[in-house]
Every structure is written in structure tokens, then in C-alpha cells.
Amino acid sequence: MTGSGPDGRTRGTDGPASEAEGRAPGADHGLSETDTPATGTDTPATGAGSGAPALTVVRPGALTTVQDLGRPGHAHLGVGRSGALDRPAHALANRLAGNPAGHAALETTVDGCAVRTSAAVTVVVTGAPCPVRVDGRPVAWGAAVRVPAGAVLDVGRAASGLRSYVAFAGGVDVPPVLGSRSRDLLSGLGPEPLAAGAVLPLGAPCGPPAHADAVPWAGPPVGGLVLPVVLGPRDDWFTPAALRTLARGTFRVSAASNRIGLRTEGPALERAADGELPSEGMVLGAVQVPPDGRPVVFLADHPTTGGYPVVGVVPEAELAAAAQAVPGTPVRFVPVRG
Amino acid sequence: MTASRARPLRVGPHALLVEVPGGEEAQALHAELLRRRAARTLPAVTEIVPAARTVLLDGLADPQALAADIVHWDVPPLTAADGEPVVLPVRYDGADLAEVAALWGVAADEVAAIHSGLEFRVAFCGFAPGFGYLTGLPAHLHVPRRATPRTAVPAGAVGLAGPYTGVYPRSSPGGWQLIGRTDAVLWDAEREPAALLSPGTRVRFEVTP
Known part of the structure; x- marks a missing residue:
């Protein structure tokens, strides 16, 4: 038995619910391709000329x-x-x-x-x-x-x-x-x-708009998304072969990705040992590996605690690119120590 | 806890996960970190997140410096806190009361007296805003989760799982064994503080008809 997951249904947050709870990345259809038809375009402007904007x-x-x-x-x-x-x-x-x-x-x-x-x-x-x-x-x-x-x-x-x-x-x-x-x-x-x-x-404007000659947009990364990963805290939960797979394998951004995490498809990372990890604190950019072995990179709405091992952490500055990577984008992880 | 039993683990460029042997030590280390933060002897940190047997420190300028220091700390064991615990009135009529009684080897109407006779402490929070994992159940009262989780557990439901008891702050799916329900509001974002329970809070349950 570990932490609070005695029924073996630990989903990574090790919480009092279950995998049936629908909170897993993908549940909110953040990447829905549905093109919502425009509605209400003939609605009169609400409050125009009256009250706060x-x-x-x-x-x-x-x-x-x-x-x-x-x-x-x-x-x-x-x-x-x-x-x-x-x-x-x-x-x-x-x-x-x-x-x-x-x-x-x-x-x-x-x-x-x-x-x-x-x-x-x-x-x-x-x-x-x-x-x-x-x-x-x-x-x-x-x-x-x-x-x-x-x-x-x-x-x-x-x-x-x-x-x-x-x-x-x-x-x-x-x-x-x-x-x-x-x-x-x-x-x-x-x-x-x-x-x-x-x-x-809307609030009251508090300064004049600024001007920019050229607005940066990195565009889709050439050759896919490359994410540096600082190994740890639980890299020792994985086999040497799994760490090689992390470093050399090509993953792809899964359509189940959302604001909670960037999910990947590709090779599975094999654990060195079975068992579960008692719940521990999670950080932004944590690369958590659920039982299916496919790494999930935690984004802004990630759970605060989790029970799946974190093999490494993507530094925060690299996550903007992850947030813009469309499903199917190739992903490479580049492990760095220290 | 002797200082040498703390194992700091690197978590990216700005965080540190300090692993200790068990839950008691994690709560003691968390309390020590709060004391040092209050005394302004702890480096600036954004988050201090206790969990089952770790404390995470996030938002550190130099995690390696703290890692080198923390192994030398002398962390006193957790002592009974001063003041009164938070008391949560509970109707012990949960859907799993009979099953919990069977697992405990007692009659169903004895569960309330046993559970309300214990004092708990919030070891850590997680899962949902305001959900506390409360320790204080002796080992012979630990129960497994339900084999089949419920799709909906009402807000205020009091449950048991493994070494923990807890209260669902809002309606959600859940797999804990439900023994009762409280009307106490565990989480109210408009309230200050929003969370009724936070790590370190002492908690007692009180039988209400």
C-alpha cells in the first residue's frame, strides 16, 4: 500500500477519486477541432455607452x-x-x-x-x-x-x-x-x-499602447519541439534503457494534451521497479510518467501533488513552445544534469 | 528526526524535494520550514508543499545551496500543538459505514464513537482545493479504497482510505469509504482563509444527530 492509493487506482494525483473522475488531461477537450458556429452576431452591444466597458x-x-x-x-x-x-x-x-x-x-x-x-x-x-x-x-x-x-x-x-x-x-x-x-x-x-x-x-486603461516594429513569433519549431529536461527527482525509478529512450526517442504531442499537461505518444519508459510512489509535490514542467510509460509534461493547471514518478523537469522558459505545439508535433527530450 | 535522514532531491532549476523516512518526519520538517520562514532564516521560496513523506520547496533561487544546508538541520519531532483543534460536526450515516465497521470488526453504530474519539492532523492537501489528507488513524483502522469508485460523492462527505481520513470539499467522483457527512464548508474562495484545513491543522470530528 502506498500513500492513499491502496486500491491501486492511483492516477498520478493519488487522490480520493479515481481514474473515472474525468480530470485527466484531455477531459476538457482543450484541443477540440470543433469549429463553433458564430452565434448571436446580431445581439445589440451590451451596455454600449452606459456604465463600465x-x-x-x-x-x-x-x-x-x-x-x-x-x-x-x-x-x-x-x-x-x-x-x-x-x-x-x-x-x-x-x-x-x-x-x-x-x-x-x-x-x-x-x-x-x-x-x-x-x-x-x-x-x-x-x-x-x-x-x-x-x-x-x-x-x-x-x-x-x-x-x-x-x-x-x-x-x-x-x-x-x-x-x-x-x-x-x-x-x-x-x-x-x-x-x-x-x-x-x-x-x-x-x-x-x-x-x-x-x-x-474591462478595467480602465492605465497607459498608452506601446509600439513594436516586429512582434516575435518563433513559429513551429523546425524538426519539432525540443525540450531540455533536468533529470530528477525520480529518474532512479527508471531503467537505464528508459533514460536512453527518453533521450533518443521521438515522441509526438498527443491530441489529449490540454492546459493540465502536454501528453505524448511514442515509446514507453520502463520502470526499474514496480510499486507506487506516495503522493509528493509537483512542479510546473514536471515530466511525469504514468503506468503506460508515456511522459506527460505538466503545464500551468497541473495537480499540486501526484503519485507517479517524475523523471525530470522542463525549465519554465521552455514551456511556451510546448504550449503552442499542435498535436502530432514531434517531441525530443534532451536530458541535462545540473 | 536526525538531520542526516533528510534526502534532498533536485527538481528542475528552482525546486527541491526533501524526502524523509515517513509521514511524521514530513510533518515535522514542514513545521520547521514554516518556523524558519516566519523567522526569516529560510531563503525566499514561493511554495512549501508537504506530502506523504516529502516536502517540496519551489521558487528557490539556489536549490543546491539549501540542499547542502538542510541535511545539517536539527529538526525537532512534531509536538502536540497548542490551542484548540478545528471541530467538524458529522452525521455518521455514510454509505460505507457497514463495510467500514466490518473491516474494523465493530458494530456499525460504534464507528462514530471511534472516529470522533480520535484527534487528526492535516498532513497535506491535494486532489482539490481544500482537500486535506488527515493522519491520526491507528494502523488497525486503515481501510482500503472502494473497489469501484463512485462517480459522485457529495460535498462534505467524510471518507477513509489507507492511513487517511478526509472530507470532500465539493461534489466529485471518489473512491474513499464514506462514513458520514459534515455541513462544514471546507473551501470557500470568498472566505479568508479560503481553506478551513491547511497542513498542520489539528482536527476533531464530533457526532451530530
């Missing part, structure tokens, strides 16, 4: 969530960090919109989203490159765009990558939970994912 969701897209820098410091209560998956893209969108780094923006998945603005507002779209339209007219991606009151901003399907970031001058001003406006898909904290007709308040 707000967004009304016209087309929520496959999965669009409010994200800021997350809520670190609560892992001991079972609350994960959450926050934007592509931190540099989120930071750039805020900077170009004249916002502080901690303002909340929208994070889209695959097919963007559309919102109607109740007041004129400056908007910036970064992250996955995509067509951006205001009332049907193409406007710039990666630059401050003025959206008139009552207009519909449509952030289109990603041309490459997965997740676009939509910052509004003043930020998305939903009530914070434990100091953050981020939606954590695992714990359920923070504002619900966008739904058609939902209204999101």
Missing part, C-alpha cells in the same frame, strides 16, 4: 479562458498556479496594450473567439498567429488595434501554433479569486471558460 462573447471558440500570471503560493492548499501557458506572448500582448504584466487577457485554443465591445477599446492579439477582424475588416495581428464601440472583434483560427492571447487596454476585470483572474481547469477556480452571451467587464 465590457465584452460580450459572440463566439467562444473551442476553449477560451481568462488568464493572467496565475496564483502562485497556494499549492499547499491543493491550489495550482494556473495562468497563461505562453507567458511571453501574454506579456507582449499586455505590454503592447499599455497594460501592466499582471493584467488578465483571453487565451484562445485553435480557433480563436469573437467578442463585441461595449466601448471603444485598444486590443492586441499575440501568440499563435491568426487573422484578426473588426466588423469583418482585416486588422493587424501583433499590434495595438482600436476597436470602436459596438464592433465585433474576431480572432480567427490559428495559422500555426495553438493559443492566441487577446489583451484589452485595462485588462479583463472579472473578480479575482485568491489574487488571480486565471481559470484553472483542474481546480475549477476562476471565471468559467467563455460562453456565448457571457459579459466580461
Whole structure:
């Protein structure tokens, strides 16, 4: 018997539920290809000219969530960090919109989203490159765009990558939970994912939009995603052959990936010993290996504790690329010691 | 715990997992880390996450320096804390009460007296915001999880699994053996503090009709 998994149903969080609970990566269909038809496009602008500025969701897209820098410091209560998956893209969108780094923006998945603005507002779209339209007219991606009151901003399907970031001058001003406006898909904290007709308040702009000559977009990595891995804490749970497989094997990004973790398909990593690990704390970027042997790289909404061994950790700076890797992308892990 | 029994393990560039022999030592180390943080003798750290037999420190500037230091610490054993424990009123009418009674070798109506007669301590949290893994069950009262987990366990359900007892903060699927239910609100994000139970909290259950 180990920790709290005496029935052998430990799923990596070693929690009081089971694998039937549906919290596993993939459960929220974060990578859904479903192209939600536009709805409510003839809805009058909500609150235009009256009260605080707000967004009304016209087309929520496959999965669009409010994200800021997350809520670190609560892992001991079972609350994960959450926050934007592509931190540099989120930071750039805020900077170009004249916002502080901690303002909340929208994070889209695959097919963007559309919102109607109740007041004129400056908007910036970064992250996955995509067509951006205001009332049907193409406007710039990666630059401050003025959206008139009552207009519909449509952030289109990603041309490459997965997740676009939509910052509004003043930020998305939903009530914070434990100091953050981020939606954590695992714990359920923070504002619900966008739904058609939902209204999101905007804050007051606090600075002029910034200008950038060229907005960086690394694009899909040539030859696939390469992730450095600092080995440990549980690399000794794996056979030497498994560590060679980790270093030399080619994995692919699984379609079951989501904000909780980047799942891989490919060779299985063999354990040196059977048995289970009592629950232990998990970090962002942890490469956890469940019983099927396929590594999962923990992203922002990862569980705070887990019972499957972590073979290594991908440094945080490398996770932005992981967050933009579409299913099927080849993945190589490059183990580094120290 | 003698200091030499702590084994620090590297967790990426900014974290350290300190492994100790067991749950008691993990709780003692966690308490020591909180004391040192309060005394400002601990390097800046974002997260201190106790678990079954480890404590994770995340957000360290120099994990290797702390790793080299921590093996020399003299960590006092856990002592009974001062003050009153959190008391959770429970109706002992859980769906698995009879099965737990059978596993314990007692009559069903004795489970309440036994469970409410113990004092527990939150060893660590996880699974969901505000879910505490409470230790304090003697070994002969440890029970396995249900062979078939339930798809829905109500909020406030009091369960048992392995060495732990715990309360589901919200409705969720679950595999623990359910012995009762409390009306106490384990988690309320609008409340300060949001979590009724956090690592180190002492807990007692009280029979309510």
C-alpha cells in the first residue's frame, strides 16, 4: 500500500477519486477541432455607452479562458498556479496594450473567439498567429488595434501554433479569486471558460499602447519541439534503457494534451521497479510518467501533488513552445544534469 | 528526526524535494520550514508543499545551496500543538459505514464513537482545493479504497482510505469509504482563509444527530 492509493487506482494525483473522475488531461477537450458556429452576431452591444466597458462573447471558440500570471503560493492548499501557458506572448500582448504584466487577457485554443465591445477599446492579439477582424475588416495581428464601440472583434483560427492571447487596454476585470483572474481547469477556480452571451467587464486603461516594429513569433519549431529536461527527482525509478529512450526517442504531442499537461505518444519508459510512489509535490514542467510509460509534461493547471514518478523537469522558459505545439508535433527530450 | 535522514532531491532549476523516512518526519520538517520562514532564516521560496513523506520547496533561487544546508538541520519531532483543534460536526450515516465497521470488526453504530474519539492532523492537501489528507488513524483502522469508485460523492462527505481520513470539499467522483457527512464548508474562495484545513491543522470530528 502506498500513500492513499491502496486500491491501486492511483492516477498520478493519488487522490480520493479515481481514474473515472474525468480530470485527466484531455477531459476538457482543450484541443477540440470543433469549429463553433458564430452565434448571436446580431445581439445589440451590451451596455454600449452606459456604465463600465465590457465584452460580450459572440463566439467562444473551442476553449477560451481568462488568464493572467496565475496564483502562485497556494499549492499547499491543493491550489495550482494556473495562468497563461505562453507567458511571453501574454506579456507582449499586455505590454503592447499599455497594460501592466499582471493584467488578465483571453487565451484562445485553435480557433480563436469573437467578442463585441461595449466601448471603444485598444486590443492586441499575440501568440499563435491568426487573422484578426473588426466588423469583418482585416486588422493587424501583433499590434495595438482600436476597436470602436459596438464592433465585433474576431480572432480567427490559428495559422500555426495553438493559443492566441487577446489583451484589452485595462485588462479583463472579472473578480479575482485568491489574487488571480486565471481559470484553472483542474481546480475549477476562476471565471468559467467563455460562453456565448457571457459579459466580461474591462478595467480602465492605465497607459498608452506601446509600439513594436516586429512582434516575435518563433513559429513551429523546425524538426519539432525540443525540450531540455533536468533529470530528477525520480529518474532512479527508471531503467537505464528508459533514460536512453527518453533521450533518443521521438515522441509526438498527443491530441489529449490540454492546459493540465502536454501528453505524448511514442515509446514507453520502463520502470526499474514496480510499486507506487506516495503522493509528493509537483512542479510546473514536471515530466511525469504514468503506468503506460508515456511522459506527460505538466503545464500551468497541473495537480499540486501526484503519485507517479517524475523523471525530470522542463525549465519554465521552455514551456511556451510546448504550449503552442499542435498535436502530432514531434517531441525530443534532451536530458541535462545540473 | 536526525538531520542526516533528510534526502534532498533536485527538481528542475528552482525546486527541491526533501524526502524523509515517513509521514511524521514530513510533518515535522514542514513545521520547521514554516518556523524558519516566519523567522526569516529560510531563503525566499514561493511554495512549501508537504506530502506523504516529502516536502517540496519551489521558487528557490539556489536549490543546491539549501540542499547542502538542510541535511545539517536539527529538526525537532512534531509536538502536540497548542490551542484548540478545528471541530467538524458529522452525521455518521455514510454509505460505507457497514463495510467500514466490518473491516474494523465493530458494530456499525460504534464507528462514530471511534472516529470522533480520535484527534487528526492535516498532513497535506491535494486532489482539490481544500482537500486535506488527515493522519491520526491507528494502523488497525486503515481501510482500503472502494473497489469501484463512485462517480459522485457529495460535498462534505467524510471518507477513509489507507492511513487517511478526509472530507470532500465539493461534489466529485471518489473512491474513499464514506462514513458520514459534515455541513462544514471546507473551501470557500470568498472566505479568508479560503481553506478551513491547511497542513498542520489539528482536527476533531464530533457526532451530530
